[in-house]
Amino acid sequence: MKKAGLTGHPRLLFNGEGIAGFKTRVARYEWVNALWAKKLSGLDQVLEDDVELPPRGGGWWHWYASPKTGSPLRTGKQIGKWEWEHVDPVTGDVYTGGDPSNPSQDYDACIIMGLHDGWAKKARDLGLAYQVTGEARYAQKAREILLAYTDRYLKYDLHTIRNEVRIGGGRVGPQTLDESVWLIPFSQGADMVWETLSEDDRNALAEKLLLPAARDVILAHEMRVHNIQCWKNSAVGSVGFLLDDAELIEQAIDHPDRGYRKQMADGVMPDGAWWEGAWGYHFYTLSALWGLVETARNCGVDLYGDAFRSMFDAPLRFAMPDLRLPAFNDSGEVRLEGRASIYELAYARYRNPDYAVLLATGNRGDDFALWFGEGELPSAAPRVWESANHPASGYGILAKGKGRDATWACLKYGPHGGGHGHPDKLNVVLYARGEVLAVDPGTSRYGLPVRSGWYKTSPAHNTLVVDETSQEASEGRCVAFGSQDGVDYAVTGAGAIYEGVAFTRTAALMNENLLVFVDQIRCDRERTLDVIYHQRGTWADVPAGSAWTPPDKDGYSYLQDATVREAGDGLRLGIQVKDGWQSAVVLAGGDPTEAVTCTGVGDNLEDRVPEVIFRRRCAETAFSWCVCLDGGPVEMTWLPVTDGLGNAVARSAVAAIRIASAGEARVLVANPGGKPVRIALSDGATWETTAVFDVR
Numbered sequence: 084m085k086k087a088g089l090t091g092h093p094r095l096l097f098n099g100e101g102i103a104g105f106k107t108r109v110a111r112y113e114w115v116n117a118l119w120a121k122k123l124s125g126l127d128q129v130l131e132d133d134v135e136l137p138p139r140g141g142g143w144w145h146w147y148a149s150p151k152t153g154s155p156l157r158t159g160k161q162i163g164k165w166e167w168e169h170v171d172p173v174t175g176d177v178y179t180g181g182d183p184s185n186p187s188q189d190y191d192a193c194i195i196m197g198l199h200d201g202w203a204k205k206a207r208d209l210g211l212a213y214q215v216t217g218e219a220r221y222a223q224k225a226r227e228i229l230l231a232y233t234d235r236y237l238k239y240d241l242h243t244i245r246n247e248v249r250i251g252g253g254r255v256g257p258q259t260l261d262e263s264v265w266l267i268p269f270s271q272g273a274d275m276v277w278e279t280l281s282e283d284d285r286n287a288l289a290e291k292l293l294l295p296a297a298r299d300v301i302l303a304h305e306m307r308v309h310n311i312q313c314w315k316n317s318a319v320g321s322v323g324f325l326l327d328d329a330e331l332i333e334q335a336i337d338h339p340d341r342g343y344r345k346q347m348a349d350g351v352m353p354d355g356a357w358w359e360g361a362w363g364y365h366f367y368t369l370s371a372l373w374g375l376v377e378t379a380r381n382c383g384v385d386l387y388g389d390a391f392r393s394m395f396d397a398p399l400r401f402a403m404p405d406l407r408l409p410a411f412n413d414s415g416e417v418r419l420e421g422r423a424s425i426y427e428l429a430y431a432r433y434r435n436p437d438y439a440v441l442l443a444t445g446n447r448g449d450d451f452a453l454w455f456g457e458g459e460l461p462s463a464a465p466r467v468w469e470s471a472n473h474p475a476s477g478y479g480i481l482a483k484g485k486g487r488d489a490t491w492a493c494l495k496y497g498p499h500g501g502g503h504g505h506p507d508k509l510n511v512v513l514y515a516r517g518e519v520l521a522v523d524p525g526t527s528r529y530g531l532p533v534r535s536g537w538y539k540t541s542p543a544h545n546t547l548v549v550d551e552t553s554q555e556a557s558e559g560r561c562v563a564f565g566s567q568d569g570v571d572y573a574v575t576g577a578g579a580i581y582e583g584v585a586f587t588r589t590a591a592l593m594n595e596n597l598l599v600f601v602d603q604i605r606c607d608r609e610r611t612l613d614v615i616y617h618q619r620g621t622w623a624d625v626p627a628g629s630a631w632t633p634p635d636k637d638g639y640s641y642l643q644d645a646t647v648r649e650a651g652d653g654l655r656l657g658i659q660v661k662d663g664w665q666s667a668v669v670l671a672g673g674d675p676t677e678a679v680t681c682t683g684v685g686d687n688l689e690d691r692v693p694e695v696i697f698r699r700r701c702a703e704t705a706f707s708w709c710v711c712l713d714g715g716p717v718e719m720t721w722l723p724v725t726d727g728l729g730n731a732v733a734r735s736a737v738a739a740i741r742i743a744s745a746g747e748a749r750v751l752v753a754n755p756g757g758k759p760v761r762i763a764l765s766d767g768a769t770w771e772t773t774a775v776f777d778v779r
Contacts (some may be wrong), residue, residue, distance in 0.1 A: 087329040093214060093322055096207065096374075098381040102214050105454070107690060109215070119215075126212050130224050134231045137165060141196020142189050143244035143257045148528035150188075151176060154687040155528060158194055167194055167672040173689050186246050187530055190648050191255075199255050202228055203269040204771070206390035208335075210275025222276040229273055229280075229288060234354030236285075236292040237331075241300070249302045254296070259304040260311045262320035266296050267374050270321035272753070277325070286320055291324055297322040299329055304343070308350045309501075310357070310364050312341050313371035320375045324382055335375060336386070343375060347390040355397030356476040359502030362398065366422050369394055370439055373428055388431055395429040399437055401478060403519070404468050404489040406444065409512040410525030411495060413503035413539075421446045424451040429454045433452060436463060438569040470571040470592070472564040478709050479564055479573035481592040490515040490595040490712065494588065495523075495558035496575040506554035507544035508577040509588040513618075515712050518660060520618050521545050522692060526685060535637070535682050541615075542638025546587050547577070548613040551636050554580035561773040562587065569594075572776045574755055583607030588685065589738075589753040589776060596713045597744055601753040605735045612696040614706050616668060619685055623665055623695050624657030631679050633636065633676055645681035650697065654678050657714060671707040671719035671740060705734035705753075711744065718743040722750065723763045732760055741765060752777040 091098070097105060102122050106117045138603070147156050149171035159177060167180045169190040181191035209225035212218070236254060243252035254263030273280075280288070297319045306312040316335040320343075323331025336343045350358050355367040357655055360707030372394075375384040398419060405418040423445035424489040430438040439460040447456055463622060466487040468482040477497010483490050491514040495507060508532060513521035526542045527534045536544050542554040548554070557578035568593050577586040589601040602614055602629045628646035633639040648654075650709035653672035670678065697706055711717050722739040724732040738753045739762040754775055760771040768778065 084326070085329040086327050087323070087332055087357050087382075089324065089327045092277040093210070093275045094381045095324060096211070096271040097214070097275075101381060104333055106215055106457075108458065113455065113718070115456065118448065122208060123212060123216075124452065126205075126208055126221065129209065129296050130220060134202070134224075134227050136202065136231050136377045137195045139183065139192070139195065139237040140239045140242055140253065141257060141261065142186060142192025143261075143530065144193060144196065146187050146528035147190060148531055149173065149176065149178070149687075150531070153527045153533045155583040156190065165195065166191055168435055173687055174181065183242075183246055186244060186257075196256060196261060200268075202232070203265050203267075203272065203671050206272030207268040207275070208272075210272040212389070214574060219279070222279045222388075225272050225276045226280060226284065229269075229276075230284065231285075232270050233292045237295060237434075248721065253300055253716055258311075260314055261303045262296060263311075263314040263371075263481075266293075266301075266318040266322050267314075270318070271374075271538070274731070276327050277321075278676045280490070282600050291325060292586055293322045293706075301332060307341055308346055308358070309367040310359060310371065311430040313343075313350075313368050314344055314665065315676055316343050316346065316590050317371050317375040318339070319418050321378060324378050329524050336379065336384070343372070343386060343527075346372075346723065347388065351390045351394060351588065353475040354400070354473045355393030355395075356401065356473075357394065358498065358500070359412065359503045360476070360498060361412035361414035361503050362401075362408035362410075364392065364412075364503060365398065366417060366425070369425055373425065377428070377576070380383075382418065382553050387694075392429075392433055395426060395433070395435070395657040397436065397476075401473070401476075401480070401493075403514040404466075404482070404484070405487045405514070405517055406441070406778055407514070407519065409493060409519075410503050410523045411507075411510075412500045413526045413529075415525040416519070424449045427451040427454070427456045430457060430460075436461050439463070442746070451612055458733055470564075470566060472561055472573065474561055475557065477561075479561055479575060479590075481571045481573060481590060481598070483571065483592060483595045487517050488515075490598075492521075492590065492592060492593065492598055494573050494575050496577070498558050498559060504556060505544065506540055506556065506580070507539045508559045508580050509575055510544040510546045510556055511588075511590065511600075512545070513710060515595070516664070518619065520620075520660065520666065520712075521710070522617055522619055522685070524617075524692075527687075533641070533684065533688065537638060537641045540638035542613070542642075543617075543683060546614075547580075547588075547602065547618050548638070549581045549584055550611050551605070551613070551634050551639060552581075565776070567776070567778050570749070570778045574753065574776050584610070587753070587755045588753075589751075591751055591776075591778070593744070593749065596715070597709060597711055597717070598743075599709040599751060600707065600742075601738050601740060601751065602708075603704070603735050603738060604752060604756065605703045607702075609700060609702045612699045612701065612704065614698075615694065616708075616710075617692050617694045618658050618666070618710070620658040620660040620666070620693055622680055623659040624667075625680050626654065626656075626668050628678075628680065630682070633681070641684050642681045642694065642742065645679055647677050647679045650676040650678035653719065655717075656680065656695055667711045667714045667717070668695060668708050669711060669717045669719060670697055671721060673707075673734070674701060703733060703735035705738045706739065707740045709742070715745060720765070722765070723753075725761050725763075726760075732736050732758070743745070750779050
């Protein structure tokens with residue numbers, strides 16, 4: 084083993100200086116002292132517990148979902164040794180299952196994985212208690228856990244999420260990911276009691292667990308730039324820094340294809356968002372990275388660079404007014420208050436006052452607050468929400484207002500996001516008055532059929548679907564973005580979502596109550612074009628229609644309560660958001676149109692969300708529609724457009740629409756190609772423009 088030349092323990096979660104600082108904070112700040120007292124109280128119970136490890140490795144978290152509703156299961160009462168009841172929170176149905184030969188229903192294995200993670204964290208916490216108090220009983224209990232796993236580790240079968248014996252699986256966990264998540268706190272615990280262990284203990288721990296886990300299980304599974312690889316780097320780096328193994332440290336930080344520096348260079352977009360385009364994975368990646376970054380700092384290696392800092396900055400720039408992040412790609416909605424804890428470390432290292440504002444929204448009661456939290460935080464003024472474009476990640480945000488009641492809409496036009504991407508180019512999420520209205524469905528647990536049948540389909544999103552098939556993976560672009568005469572706008576192109584189809588969406592936030600869309604579509608032949616919109620609430624004031632049978636295709640087959648009516652002359656659909664608040668979706672008349680109203684899937688199969696499909700059969704067209712948040716009357720009228728020779732210009736190329744609402748009339752022009760055109764106004768005047776977007 085090539086040595087890195089490190090001396091002294093601890094040096095992973097804390098070094099000697101960090102332990103001294105921790106003691107000072109516990110003594111100085113009452114709230115930190117209270118957290119520490121609570122931690123010690125819990126550890127006193129651990130001291131009394133027998134260290135009885137599960138008889139096998141754990142199962143895949145994504146299997147832990149109801150096969151009926153798709154909802155994550157809740158653990159019920161224990162019914163036997165390593166056996167539990169598993170409850171569907173939607174229906175109350177109770178499932179049991181502990182058969183490794185049927186991993187998709189081996190629910191007990193999912194609980195067992197949690198028990199393994201729990202023992203690793205207990206070893207870490209016991210080690211910290213020893214470092215702070217100097218009491219040998221904590222170190223002795225940590226040693227008991229460490230040696231129990233040392234004896235057991237190589238006896239656990241190598242297994243994947245489907246119980247295959249191959250590279251990519253783990254011994255404690257069903258993937259190298261889970262193995263890494265477990266190994267990091269385990270190594271931190273070993274580090275804090277390392278100098279209390281005998282030479283035989285250290286050698287056994289290294290040779291029978293740490294090195295086999297890092298080298299044979301984790302490193303054998305090669306990946307590139309990915310959130311999982313970040314976890315693997317942190318695990319391998321933790322073992323490397325613990326054992327003073329220069330080769331493992333180099334693998335974790337400097338490997339040219341997958342090390343930490345490569346992840347930062349290629350995985351972090353210029354605006355700070357993680358490349359996979361899912362906010363859940365953004366924070367999951369941060370959760371993976373910080374341990375390696377902090378350990379390296381404790382050992383004299385500075386990885387706290389601009390890219391890492393930008394990952395903390397990005398969520399604050401992209402958040403909705405209530406500090407939620409959209410459920411884009413394979414992510415649910417992310418509430419920043421619930422993820423504020425990692426900003427304890429960020430604020431301690433970067434001193435950005437914006438981080439402190441976020442921390443003030445939380446309860447500061449978890450491990451990050453205990454380990455790194457500053458005793459006192461500065462205050463800040465309420466935020467005013469403004470529109471902003473982020474071309475690197477491909478998010479165009481239109482916003483108006485102050486505080487949590489502001490109106491905020493985000494168009495998603497950027498990179499696909501790899502394996503965690505969804506076929507939803509030009510999808511929109513709308514927030515207003517403290518509610519997410521136009522929703523992105525996010526994802527389900529990965530082991531469920533509904534994930535591919537609904538959540539990862541285009542019909543589940545607020546975008547265009549052609550010929551009842553999902554979009555191809557693509558990257559769109561922003562054609563124009565800005566503000567004119569009080570109207571904030573974004574003109575975005577979808578890219579190659581279908582062969583022979585060009586789709587451009589113009590969104591204009593007229594005011595805090597009115598969001599207008601112009602969707603321009605040109606095809607190489609006649610196609611079935613569905614513009615789809617989902618909004619939370621219940622249908623209200625919907626014109627009568629006839630029953631409509633959804634096609635038996637991905638996305639559509641999950642629709643319920645479908646009715647259809649003609650809408651060629653325009654249409655208003657009311658949606659009751661909640662008591663006292665009805666919004667409206669209004670479609671401008673024009674080409675022959677069918678409007679299908681139905682419900683789609685929300686958080687689970689029983690959670691139904693109103694959905695409208697505006698359907699046309701043609702080669703080219705333009706839809707203009709709007710969301711009126713106060714439900715008030717809106718009149719939308721197409722205006723004629725001609726070129727310099729007086730020839731009519733198709734709306735699919737240049738569209739002009741008059742919007743009359745709340746006693747005010749405005750004319751919008753969507754002209755993605757920047758063509759010189761003339762618009763015949765309703766008062767007989769002519770308006771000439773070459774702007775991509777124009778308003779008057």
